[in-house]
Amino acid sequence: MNWTEVKIYTSTEGIEPLTAGLMNVGIKGFVVEDAADFEQFLKDTTPHWDYIDEELMNQMEGCETNVKLYVADNAQGMEELAAVRSLLAQLKQQDTAGEYGRLTLETGSVDEEDWSTAWQKYYHTVKIGQKLVVRPAWEEYEAKEGEIVLTLNPGMAFGTGTHHTTSLCMELLEKYLTPEDTVLDVGCGSGILAITAALLGAKTIIGCDIDEVAVKVAGENAELNQVGDRISFHQGDLTSQVEGSFQVIVANIVADVIIRLCDDVAKYLAKGGVFIASGIIEERRDDVLAAMDRQGIEIMEERKNGGWVALACKVKG
Numbered sequence: 649m650n651w652t653e654v655k656i657y658t659s660t661e662g663i664e665p666l667t668a669g670l671m672n673v674g675i676k677g678f679v680v681e682d683a684a685d686f687e688q689f690l691k692d693t694t695p696h697w698d699y700i701d702e703e704l705m706n707q708m709e710g711c712e713t714n715v716k717l718y719v720a721d722n723a724q725g726m727e728e729l730a731a732v733r734s735l736l737a738q739l740k741q742q743d744t745a746g747e748y749g750r751l752t753l754e755t756g757s758v759d760e761e762d763w764s765t766a767w768q769k770y771y772h773t774v775k776i777g778q779k780l781v782v783r784p785a786w787e788e789y790e791a792k793e794g795e796i797v798l799t800l801n802p803g804m805a806f807g808t809g810t811h812h813t814t815s816l817c818m819e820l821l822e823k824y825l826t827p828e829d830t831v832l833d834v835g836c837g838s839g840i841l842a843i844t845a846a847l848l849g850a851k852t853i854i855g856c857d858i859d860e861v862a863v864k865v866a867g868e869n870a871e872l873n874q875v876g877d878r879i880s881f882h883q884g885d886l887t888s889q890v891e892g893s894f895q896v897i898v899a900n901i902v903a904d905v906i907i908r909l910c911d912d913v914a915k916y917l918a919k920g921g922v923f924i925a926s927g928i929i930e931e932r933r934d935d936v937l938a939a940m941d942r943q944g945i946e947i948m949e950e951r952k953n954g955g956w957v958a959l960a961c962k963v964k965g
Contacts, residue, residue, distance in 0.1 A: 650721040654729065655754045656736070657714050660684040662748030665739060666715055672902040673731040674929055674955065678717040713749060723770040723810045729755070730806035734837065737859035738905070741885055767802055774809050777819040780844065782809035785872060796847050799872050800840060805862040807837035807900070816951050816958035817900045817926045818844050823949075824922045824960055825850060829895040832856075832916060834886055834909060835927075839866025839879070841898050846875035854890060855881040886912065893918040899925050903932035907939040914943060914963050922948070926958035933957045 658666050660682055670678060719725035736751045743751070773783045775795075783789040785801040802808045809815055821841065825831070827849030833842040836855030839862075845853050857863050863883045870876040882889055886909055895918050899909055906925050913923050923945065928936050930952070937947065940961060949960040 651718040652721055652725065652729075653716065653718055653756050654732065655714050655716050656732070657712050657750045657752050657754070659713050659747060659749030662739070662743070662751065663713065663715065665742070665748065666735075666751075668904075669735045669739060669902070670715070670717065670732070672904055672929065672932065673728070673735055673927075675717055675719075675728060675732070678715050681711060681714050681716065683711045683713045721770075723808070726767055726770055727806065727808060727811040729753075730802065730804060730837070731811075733804055734806050734835070734857075734859055734862065735902075737857075737862075741858050767808075771802070771808055771810065774815075776809055776815045777822040780818055780822055780847075782840070784808075798840065798843055798847055800838060800843075800869055801865075801872065802838045803861070803865040803868075805838040805857075805859070805865040807840040809840060812954040812956045813900050813927045813958065814840060816953055816956065817841055817898055817924055819951065820924045820926075820949070820958060820960050821845055821848060821896070821898060824924065825896055827851075830892075830918075831896045831898065832887075832890060832894040834897065834899040835901040835905070836866045836881060837862050837900070839869040839881065841900060842866065842879050842881070843870055843873050843875055845896065845898070846870070846878050847873065850896070851878065853879045854894075855879060856884045856886070856890065857881070858883065858885050887916060890916060892916070893921075895921045897921070897923045899923075899927070901927045903928045903936050906936055910936075910939045910943045910945060913945055913961075917963055921962070923961040923963070924958070925961065926956070928957040928959070930955050930957055 719728045773789050781797045791797045828851045831845040831850045831853040833855040836857045842853045842855040860883050863881045866881045870879045944964045945961050946964045951958045
C-alpha cells in the first residue's frame with residue numbers, strides 16, 4: 649500500500665488541541681516537530697559543543713512547528729484528509745487569539761485544485777442500508793427497482809458514504825426519518841446526509857458547517873441531486889445561526905463537538921424527534937453517553953462499525 653505524507657503547520661500552543669482533534673477523528677499515529685524544543689536544546693547544549701554541523705543547524709533553524717502523519721492512498725485516506733481539513737476549520741474558529749499558528753495542511757500529492765481528480769482513483773458507487781446508493785458524479789449507474797440514488801462530488805469536503813461514520817448515519821436516517829420531517833444536519837460536510845434526508849422525503853432541511861468550502865460543496869451537491877429547493881446550507885458553528893425545531897437532528901462530527909451540541913439538542917428537537925449522532929470513536933463513547941445523560945438524552949439504538957459508534961436518541965419526557 650502507498651502512503652501520503654501530510655504535514656500540518658501549527659505552534660507550540662497548538663500541538664495539544666491539534667493532536668487531540670486528530671485522535672478524535674481516528675488518526676492515532678503522528679509525529680510532532682516542535683520548534684520550541686529545538687530552541688531549548690540549543691540553549692542547553694551549544695556552549696558544550698566543539699563542532700556544530702552547519703547543514704543541520706540551517707535545517708533546524710528554519711523549522712516551523714508541525715505535526716506529521718501519513719494517510720493511505722485509498723478512499724479511506726481521502727476521507728481522513730477531508731476530516732483533517734474540517735478539524736482545522738474548527739480549530740481556526742476556536743483560536744480567536746491566533747495562538748495555534750497557521751493551521752494549514754500540506755501534502756506531497758494532493759493539491760487543492762487536484763482534489764476532485766484524486767477522488768476519482770478511489771471513490772466508486774456504494775450501496776448503503778436497504779435502498780440507498782451513493783454514486784460519484786463521474787460514474788454511471790443504473791438504479792435497480794426500489795433504490796434511491798444519491799449523486800455526489802465530494803470535492804474537499806468530508807462525506808462520501810465510504811467512511812463508517814457516514815454510512816452508519818445514513819442507515820439510521822433510512823430507519824428513523826419519515827416523509828415530511830424537518831431535518832437539521834450539523835456539520836454537513838459534503839451535504840451527503842442532508843441530501844439523503846431530502847431523497848428519503850424530508851420536507852425541509854437546514855445544513856450547517858464551520859468550513860465555508862464544505863458549505864459551497866454541499867450546495868453544489870444539492871443542486872446536482874435536484875433537491876436544492878428543500879435544503880438551505882450556511883456557515884456557522886453548530887447551531888449558532890439556527891432557529892426553529894426539527895423532527896430529526898443529525899450530527900456526524902467528533903465526540904467533543906457532539907458533547908457541546910448536547911446542550912442544545914432539547915432546544916431544537918421537536919417532541920418525539922430523533923437525534924442521530926456519529927463520528928464517535930469507541931474510546932470516547934462513554935464520554936458522549938455521559939454528556940447525553942446529563943442533558944436528558946436517551947439512547948434508542950447504538951450501531952458500531954470499524955471502531956466507530958453511531959447513536960439514535962430521543963429526549964426523555
